[in-house]
Amino acid sequence: MSDAISNLGGGGLSTPFLANLATSLNCAAGFVVVGGFFDGFLYVAETTAMLSYPNQNDRGLFLGIWSAMRNTGSIVGGSINFYTNYKTSSAGGIAWSTYLIFVGFECTGVIWAFMLSPTSKVRHRDGSKAATSTDITWAAEFQALWMHLQNKKTWLMFFPAFYSFFYGGTLGTYLALHFSVRTRALSSLITPTVTIPMVVAYGRLMDQQRWSQRHRAWIGILIWLVPQVGCFIWIGIEYSKFGTEKTTLDYLL
Structure with a gap:
């Protein structure tokens, strides 16, 4: 649900600068101390499950479902954002009650974690068990890592991974500086709502057997890269129009 706050632009504050600074410090400190280490375990566990649980020809779909599940929380959060802020047509920050609701929801996360099924109980459509690794020591795990x-292809993923964590600063600043509170709240609801069907369709496309794996990889990269580049060019053009002027764009009901 934290993405719903990010999608507000500037963390929902009246100006984005404090939120951007806090995000930078959090990422820098977290990478060195705690966050980077434990977040690594989290993402490895999630992606391992989504890649090892399904059959080989369904991995793209399951990755899409995983991304859709993550965005479901953003829909709930975006709904809260919009409900608590839809009357504020001026610039500024969101209602503080929005943050309190989010804290309450996120405190329940540990409860949902204990409701997950262990890997040994996961079954494929045909009734077969999900693939699991044999017993292996921590030393062997780190050696394999x-x-x-050392594989050069592994580092190709560094660029989209790095981008996925930091592109929000540009988009969030754009929203916070040039849109009203309720427009930003509506954006936080629309973004995950549109994302869910798109990632599922994207995953299913990656499972198509009519193309080779290499062709599917290039298709996937282009489908992701071209819209991203286009959006940043468009935002740059819009920034040049606004200049340093404080603009509050709003929608009409």
């Missing part, structure tokens, strides 16, 4: 890091 080191070998994986």
Whole structure:
């Protein structure tokens, strides 16, 4: 649900600068101290499950479902954002009650974690068990990880991964500086709502057997890259129009 706050632009504050600074400090400190280490375990566990649970020809779909599940929380959060702020047509920050509701929801996360099924109980459509690794020591795991890091193709994922964590600063600043509170709240609802069917369709496209794996990889990269580049060019053009002027764009009911 934290993405719903990010989608507000500037963390929902009246100006984005404090939120951007806090995000930068959090990422820098977290990477060195705690966040980067434990977030790594989280993402590895999630993606491992989504890649090992399904059959090989369904992995794209399951990755899409995983992304859709993550965005479901953003829909709930976006709904809260819009409900608590839809009357504010001026610039500024969101209602503080919005943050309190989010804190309450996120405190329940540990409860949902204990409701997950263990891997040993996961079954495919045909009734077969999900693939699991054999018993392996931590030393062997880190050795395998080191070998994986030496693969040049592994580092190709660094660029989209890095981008996925930091592009929000540009988009969030754009929203916070030039849109009303309720427009930003509506944006936080629309974004995940549109994302869910798109990621599922994207995943299913990656499972198509009519193309080779190499062709599917290039198709996937282009489908992701071209719209991203187009959006940043468009935002740059819009920034040039606004200049340093404080603009509050709003929608009409």
